[in-house]
Amino acid sequence: MSDSIPSSLPTPDTDDCAREPIHIPGSVQPHGVLFVLATERLEILQVSASAADLIGRDPAALAGTAFLEIVPPDARGPVERLVREAATTYVNPFRVPVAVGDEVRFFDGIVHILESGETVVELENDPAFPHQGHESTEGLDNYLQIVHRSLAQLSGVCNARDIAAVMAREVKTFTGFDRVMIYRFAADYHGVVIAEAVEPEMEPYMDLHYPASDIPPQARALYLKNPVRLLQDVHATPVPLVPALHPATGAPLDMSRAVLRSMSPIHVQYLKNMGVASSLSISLVVDGKLWGLIACHHRTPRFVSYAIRATACLYAIVMSAQLKAKQASLENLRMSSARRMALDLITGLKDYADPVGSLGETLPALRDLFKADGAAVLSLQGIRSEGSAPEDLELLSLRQQLEKHRDQGIVITHEASTLFPSLAEGLPRAAGLVAIHLGEHAWLVVFRDEAVKRVKWAGDPTNAKFRDESGVLSPRSSFAAWQETVRGQAMPWPDSTTVLTTEVRAGILELVRKRNILLERSNQDLRRFAGIIAHEVKNQLQSGMMALSLLEYKSESTAPEVAQLAGLASRSLGNLAKFTNDMLEFSETEMNSTIEDIDFAEMAREIVDQLHMSGRTEGAVIQIMSLPRIRGPKSQMHHLLSNLLRNALTHARSESKNLHIEIGARADETHGTVIYVRDDGRGIPSEKRDKIFEYFFSDRGGETKGTGIGLAFCAQVVQRLGHRMWVESEVQEGSTFYFSVSPADESPQQG
Incomplete structure (x- = not known):
């Protein structure tokens, strides 16, 4: 149990784990045989050592021979056609008979083509029933049934957790695993179990969080290339390829798409530590990104045929599309409502002579729009705040710090104190903020208060991996719930916040632009008018001032009273002339x-x-x-x-x-x-x-x-x-x- 504020979770060993070359392990799981063939002649270049046990052939002796020699003569034609077509069609899996001594054993055949051009053929079967093959129709039948049932249950459902709960139940039903979890990735790639179907006597993992290092970057990349991964028996010893390296290139085999690829020793030990004997993982991909996983665990070794795995993969594709569609529908509803509120707010500003200066009147509406706890307008003309917002001095400091981000136009964060350290002292206020730059030195900011969270981790995330006494990197052995209190953060802003903020900013700036255009036109008209009047008055004044000056001069000796009045009038007209000069200068300079x-x-x-x-x-x-x-x-x-x-x-x-x-x-x-x-x-x-x-x-x-x-x-x-x-x-x-x-x-x- 911990009550500390979380810091970044990677340990010193995390980088080593992230560098592990899991796509080139050089070995396969022993329940199948992997062949690397020269595509044109279907000649065996490499084969897994499991060929000795499963098909009774010496792997070293198979190198350089034709793959079709292991197939009974009457089946070679159909098998050759399937091998050549399977990589580019939907034939996988197909039945491959193999002559083993005096008997024929049937395997599921799965084929793919390497980027280097070689053909990879994998033969696998249930170790408990080595003489049987699996009919591919079982996958199609299951697929149609579970998709129909699931879609019926999803009618009217938009919440991701509710959709995930349906997936967990259905996948558990047709795969038979003891535990099926829907594991969703967060923005930082740590994961959380959002749905689970589990045997009643097993400890639930619902809502447990797992550090990002549990599934490092190269593993996430493989989940996109090969969306289904079976580990049939964590205690089985992987078997090597013969020869270990490609005979022509001397390079290890890229097994990114191989279904028999052996797993990382660290991952295998991780599952053993959890009490898991076999696992099946299926990728959930939304918009081309890894959204999460369907993670299946069993307490004993379990083989799942390729047909069932393909069914699970197709099911995951359909359900990923449902996740995307349902969430998009919900987000569209939210955005539609938010846009109406934003339009009402911006339309209301049209009545003001100064849209930016008048935003203070709309702060309560802005809080509602962004589901925020506080809001403020920061400008050189002053500061106005509403609700749970920092004090004025803190807001002055924030405005200066925001100037560093003015080129971005928008700042969105639920961890405001990381960008603006001065806000840390004011917590729990302003733990998160959205700031909108409105030109020059004006900002509109909405705030969210701190949301203290208690995160349950599956074991201490700071000890996710460690080195044993011999220096070997190992996963943690304890998965007991470990609670961490997260402070200094607000509830994350919705994904739609960027779009909404951009639209609000554009609307306000457009009002400001139009108002400035109208104001500038008005000012120009006034300046032109002032200039015309001033110029005309100046012309008319000149003759009057000359006449008064002459009258004052002529009357000084003969009529002092007249001279005094003429002087007074001359000085008054002089002041008026000075005024008209200033008016002319004003109008000309403003242009x-x-x-x-x-x-x-x-x-x-x-x-x-x-x-x-x-x-x-x-x-x-x-x-x-x-x-x-x-x-x-x-x-x-x-x-x-x-x-x-x-x-x-x-x-x-x-x-x-x-x-x-x-x-x-x-x-x-x-x-x-x-x-x-x-x-x-x-x-x-x-x-x-x-x-x-x-x-x-x-x-x-x-x-x-x-x-x-x-x-x-x-x-x-x-x-x-x-x-x-x-x-x-x-x-x-x-x-x-x-x-x-x-x-x-x-x-x-x-x-």
Whole structure:
């Protein structure tokens, strides 16, 4: 009994077991005779040593002779035809009479062709009845009966365990084995008994788990090549081939498809340790992959004819198709329901101006959709969670870790702490997660709580194989139930989760794309309209300003009151002209939004040089710190930084000291890469900080008033890129404007 958290189960000996060349054992089970024939002449190249006992022939003397010489003369023609046809037709098995002294013994003949071109003929019979052959019709009769019975029992059944229970009962009935188990492989290839038909006095193995090393990779590969494997007697001594190696190639015989192939000594000892004297294994293959096995065990040696084995194989093929069809039907029902829920959820987002930002309203529905315990939306605009989800600080850390997976678009795991170690501290919450990348730095995540499992193993899986005192690799000897408590995992997500997640992501991103197209068209129309109006107003203002200036000049000496009024009107029109210039600059800059790599340090130097040349930096020092390369629309980012610097030079100056401005960057835990513009000037009163990014709010402080467009435009540029802009300030201590950016791949450069 163990209560430890499981780690990977392979032992140091597992690799040795996986390297065992089980397809070239060089020996066969002694209840049959194997011949390797030159296909054209049917001349014997190799034969198993069992020929001496079973057909009374010296195996060494048979080499180089014709195979048909062991067949009575009157049967040679039919046998030759069957041998030549069996490998490419469904003749197997066929009756082969063999002259043994003065009598004739009948064997089941099974033929296949090697990739190298030789013909392999195997003769086998029940050791208890050596003089009898088996009629092939017994397999066909059994097949029709059991398939009919099984399909009738499966009406309305979709659960894999219920289907497996039918298989176990039927296979036990027609094979006569003491125990028949349906053994299903997990994703990591460890297996679990999901159904069992067993004699009442025998210990049940239902729901026991077996480590993947019990059936190593090369054994699983052979189960696909040769789906039926009989071990007639675990205590029988295998017999070698004569000669041991192919006489022409000097290579061992590939017995991947041989029915008499002897078994791995490790596997034979494994069965002995279980108290099994004979076994039959039948592959269950779904979609070309090994889904599981029908494993049959008997307490005494047991021979099963090839016809019955072929029946079992055909039955397994039909039932594998049933497994696939029933599970597909169930999965289709689940997916149909999930798709309806997903469609309702995505359709509901159409009513929102910001689909990603509004996902917080749909988190309960998302939990239902994914059968999850919690959900969250993570973005630069903030975090919103629902149900059993990590705390906000943990979610901030998770968002940063998820950025490493943004190219995948989707992350699905029921062991979240292995990918995101920070989540381990929050267990039992967020043991499993599904994360969906929604563009830029936004993620939609659903969580499942830890599901503590108690797994019953057939013996201690950490001691699945060991070396004895002589260094020989051996299987475990104890199969007593060994319980392990598995922690840190959630219930696995269904196989359909990938499809469902992909569809949800595509639906949300399509909404975002369409919304952005409409928004961009609207913005373009507004910008064009603003540009047209501003241009027209600017043209009309020029003549009025000239007339007022002339009137002010002419009236200074003759009519001071008129001159004063003309000056006031001229200054008002000047402010209006400045406003129209800003509107024109805004509309023209917004038109160019191509995303590209930007050397922000170089851009900062260019802007500062322009400000120096215009004389606007008099009485101020601008320092450029280390700045990164970023991605964004170059003209807009240029206007953004220029506007922030001009804003500081205009509004932050103090009469008592020179102004110091610093342009730099930092890594922020919440927002990623952040660029800042800091000044040590007047600062911004707290009551005005919340309004400073609103359009047409221009009362920052100081004598010079702005138009109220610049900072609002800067904030909009940043927000449209999926980032955030904010300000921190203290009166008389200065202000710092921050905005997050998307860094390019290159490292920061010194300004």
